[in-house]
Amino acid sequence: MNNITSILILIFLAITFLQSGYDKLFNWKDNVSWLQGHFAKTPLKNQVPLALANILILELISGILSVVGCIELLVNNGRVFGFYGAVFSCVTLLMLLFGQRLAKDYDGARTIVIYFIPAILAVYWLN
Template sequence: MTLLLNNISEILLSLFLVITFVQSGLDKLFDWNGNLSWLKGHFENTPLKNVVPLLLGIVLVLEVIAGVLCTIGIYQLISIGESQVAFYGAVLSCLVLLMLLFGQRVAKDYDGARTIVIYFVPAIFLVFLLQP
C-alpha cells in the first residue's frame, strides 16, 4: 500500500496513458478500414497522402506498445516501486503524440492539433516525474 501511495501521481498519469493509447490502438485495429478511409481524406491534399496506410500502421503499433509499457509500469510502481518501464512508456507516449501533432499540423487541422496538446501536457509531466 505504501508503494501505491508514494507513486499515486505517476500511477494515475500512467493509467491515463494506458486508457488513451490502448483504446486508440484497439479502435484502429478493429476499425482499420474506417480509420484508413477517414485519414486518406484528411491527408488527401498533403505530402503524406501516399503513405497514410503505412503511417497508420506505425501509429497503431507504437500506441499499443506505449499502452503496454505504461501498464507494466503501473504494475512495477505498485509492486516494487520501480519506474523505468513506466518512464519508457511515457516517453514513447510523448513521441506518438508528437507524431500525431505533426500530422494534424501538416493537414492544417489546427483544432485537431490543439486537442493533441491536451494529451501531451500530462504525458510530458509524467516523463518529468519519472525521469531518473
C-alpha cells in the first residue's frame, strides 16, 4: 500500500466527476435551464448547451481515467492513467473556475478551488 494517498485522491476525483457527469447526462434540460440563467449576462449566454457538453465530456474522461488509474496503481504500481486522470481533472476544474469567475459567482469559484487542491496534488504525486 505504498500508493494509498494517490489511490484515495483518485477515488475522490472519480466520485466527484462521475457523479457530476451522471447528473448532467440524466438531468440535461434542468442543467441547461439553470445555467442559461447563471450565464445570462456573460459572453457564454448563447453557448450554454455547447459549454455544458464540453464539461460533461471532460468530467467523464476525468472520472474514467481516475478509476482506471486507481486500478492500475493497485495492480502494478503504474501511474500513467492516474496521472492523466488528475491532469484532466485539473483542466476541467480550471474551465469550471473560469465559468464561475465569468458569471461573477465568487462563492462558486471558491468552492472549485477546494476541489482543485487535491487534484493538483495528485498531478504532483503521480508525475
